[in-house]
Amino acid sequence: MQFRLFLCSVASVVFGVGFLPGSVSAQAPGVPSAAAALGASPVTYRISFPEPEHRWAQVEVVFPDAGTRPLDVRMSRSSPGRYALHEFGRNVYDVHAFDGRGRPLRFDQPDLHQWTISGHDGTVRVTYRVYGDRVDGTYLGVDTIHAHINMPATLMWARGLENRPVQIAFERPAGTKWSVATQLHPTDDPFTFTAANLQYLMDSPVEFGNFTLRTFNVNPAATIRLAMHHGGTAADVDRFVGDVAKLVREEGAVFGEFPKYDVGYYTFLVDYLPYAEGDGMEHRNSAVVTFTGSFANSGRRPDLLGTIAHEFFHSWNVERIRPRSLEPFNFDEANVSSELWLGEGFTSYYETLMMQRAGLASVEETAVELGRTIDAVVRSPGRLLRSAVDMSRLAPFVDTARWIDRTNWDNLHISYYTWGEALGLGLDLSLRDHTNGRVTLDDYMRAMWRVYGRPAPPAEGLVAAPYTMRDARDRLAEISDRAFADRFFDRYVEGREVVDYAGLLQRVGFVLRRRNAGRAWLGQVRVDYGGSSARLVEPALFGSPIYRAGLDQDDEIVVLDGEAIASPAQLDRVLERHRPGDILPITFVRRGTRTNASLTLEEDPRLEVIPLERTGRPLSDAERSFRAAWLNSRQ
Ligand SMILES: [Zn+2]
Secondary structure, eight states: OHHHHHTHHHHHHHTTSOOOTTGGGOOOTTOOOHHHHHTOOOEEEEEEOSOGGGTEEEEEEEEOSOOSSOEEEEOOSOOTTOOSOOOGGGGEEEEEEEOTTSOBOOEEOSSTTEEEEOSOOSOEEEEEEEEOBOOSSSSOEESSSEEEEOGGGTOOEETTOTTSOEEEEEOOOTTOOOEEEESSEEOSSTTEEEESSHHHHHTOOEEEESOEEEEEEETTTEEEEEEEEOOSOHHHHHHHHHHHHHHHHHHHHHHSSOOOOTTSSEEEEEEEETTOOOEEEEOSSEEEEEEESOGGGOSOHHHHHHHHHHHHHTTTBTTTBOBGGGSSOOSSSOOOOSOHIIIIIIHHHHHHHHHHHTTSSOHHHHHHHHHHHHHHHHHOGGGGTOOHHHHHHTHHHHSSOOOSSOOOHHHHOOOHHHHHHHHHHHHHHHHHHHTTTSOOHHHHHHHHIIIIISSOOSSTTSOSOOBOHHHHHHHHHHHSOHHHHHHHIIIIISSOOOOOHHHHHHHTTEEEEETTTTOEEOOOOOEEEOSSOEEEOSOOOTTSHHHHTTOOTTOEEEEETTEEOOSHHHHHHHHHTOOTTOEEEEEEEETTEEEEEEEEOEEOOOEEEEEGGGGTOOOOHHHHHHHHHHHSOOO
C-alpha cells in the first residue's frame, strides 16, 4: 500500500490514465538522494505483472533531462557474468514512447536492439512488454509463483545516461503477497530500490515472490541472506543454511576478510523449482542459484552447495579481483577475456577445495573430481591447438551459446572452467612443493585481493584496479619468485604443456593412474545402439583408434572382429577378449555405403585420482601433514 501511495502518479501511467510531469523525480522518504547530490535526475523504472500466468512483464521507464537530441534507447545483448550474446531484445514487444506531457513520440529502429526516439521535450517515457519464461541466471522468468528478474533481459536503458542514478519500483500482481530480494539499495518503501548507475542496476537480479528468507552473520564481519524457493521443510532449510554458512566461513578464511558489500549484506537468490534450469550466476553482492527439483527430494544437494561455493567465491574473484577485459561490462557486445581460466577456473578449483575443507565432500569425492578434471585436460586434443588463455577467449562461442549447426568442440576446445580448475590445482600443489608448504594458492589469491580486489571502487558497480595477464604473472612472482612465475605462465597458462600432476599429487598422498590399465580401448565416443548397429553420435576424438580407422560421426558400426555390434554388451565382449595393439576388422555403414576397414586397439588412456591409502600403502607422516595443510578446515 505504501508503494501505491508513493508513486501513484507513475502507477497511473502504467494503466494509461495519464502522466504528471515531474512526478517521477519525487523522492520517497528515506530514498538516498544520490540524484540530488549529483545534480542529475534519476532514471526511473516501474515493473508490473498484470498477467503473470501469461509470463510477461510490463515495464515503464522514464528518462528525464535527456537533452534535445534523439535518445538512443537500448536492450542489452549480453548479461554480466554470462560471456555469450543473448540478444534480449527479441522478447520485447508493444513498445510506446511519450514525451514529458504524455504526447506519443516517433521512434526508429536502426538495429534490433535500439529504439531511437526523436521529437521529445527532454523527458522520454517508454513503455513495453517483455516475455520471459526461463528461470536461470540470465533470463527473465515470470509466472504465478514469482518473477525471477535478470535486469539485462528485462530493462531498456539509454545511451549517454549510463551514469545516472536509478530508481526502480516493483508492483505486486493483484492478490499476491510477494516481496523483493535483491542487492539493489532498499528505501523506506519495501518495493522501491535504487542503484547508483546502470552498471550496478544491470548487475542486480531480483527475486520477487513468496520466498523463505534466512539471514546469518559470520566473523570477522559479514551478513549473508538467502532468499529461497525450495519445496522442502523448515528442517531442510536449516540444514542447507548451516552448510552454506560452513562454505562462507571457509572462503572468508582463504582471503582473511570478506568484501565490503555495497548494501551491507550479501544475498543468495535460490530458486530450487521443478521447472528451473541448473545455473549459478555471480554478481557484486549477490548470486542467483537455480536448480531443478526441491530440497525435499534432492540428490542434487552437493551440486547445489558446490554452486553456492563457486558463486560466493566470485564475490572476491571476478566481482572485485576483476580482469580488465570484463571492466566495465559491455551490454552491446560480448566481452572477450583472456583471464577466465583464473576468474572461472580458479573459482571452480576453490569450489572443490571449499567443499572438502567445509566437510561437505569426502577425500574420495574430492579425488574423483580432481581426477575427472586432470583427465579432461591431459587427454583432450584441444590442448594441442590452443592454450588456456586462448580457450578463455572462446567463451562467447561456448558459454550457453546455442547453435543449430554441428560443432566439434570435443576436439577443438577445453572449457576454461575445467582447464582453469586443473591450473588452480597445479599451481597450488606446485607452490606447496616449490616452497615446502610455506606458500600456497591461498597466498596468491590474497595477493591478488590486496592489490586488485580490496581498493575502494570509484563508483558502485565498478572496480578501482582491474588486472591484466601481466599483473597476474607479477603477483605470482611476488609470492614465489620470478623464475617460478615465468615458468608456470609460459608453460602452462600461455603455453600448452600440462603440470606434472602425478608427481605433485604423490606428495599430498594421492595417486594419478590409468583407470583401466591394460584394457583395450577403441576411443571415447558416444554411441547410439539402434537395433542392428552402433552409430557414432559425436565426432571421433583426434588420434583415437576409431579416428585412425577412418570412422567419424554418423557412421554405423555393424560388425567388429566378426561380431555384430548392436548393444554395449557385444562391444564390451569384443574388447575384453583383446589386448591393446590387436588389429580388428571393422565393417561400418556411412550414409548407405558399407565399408570394411581395420582398427588398432590401444590401452584405455583414461585417468583417475585415488587416495594413496586405497592402494594398500599407508600415508607417511610427511604425506599426511602435507595433505592436511591442503585439505583441512581453516576454522
Ligand atoms: Zn563462475
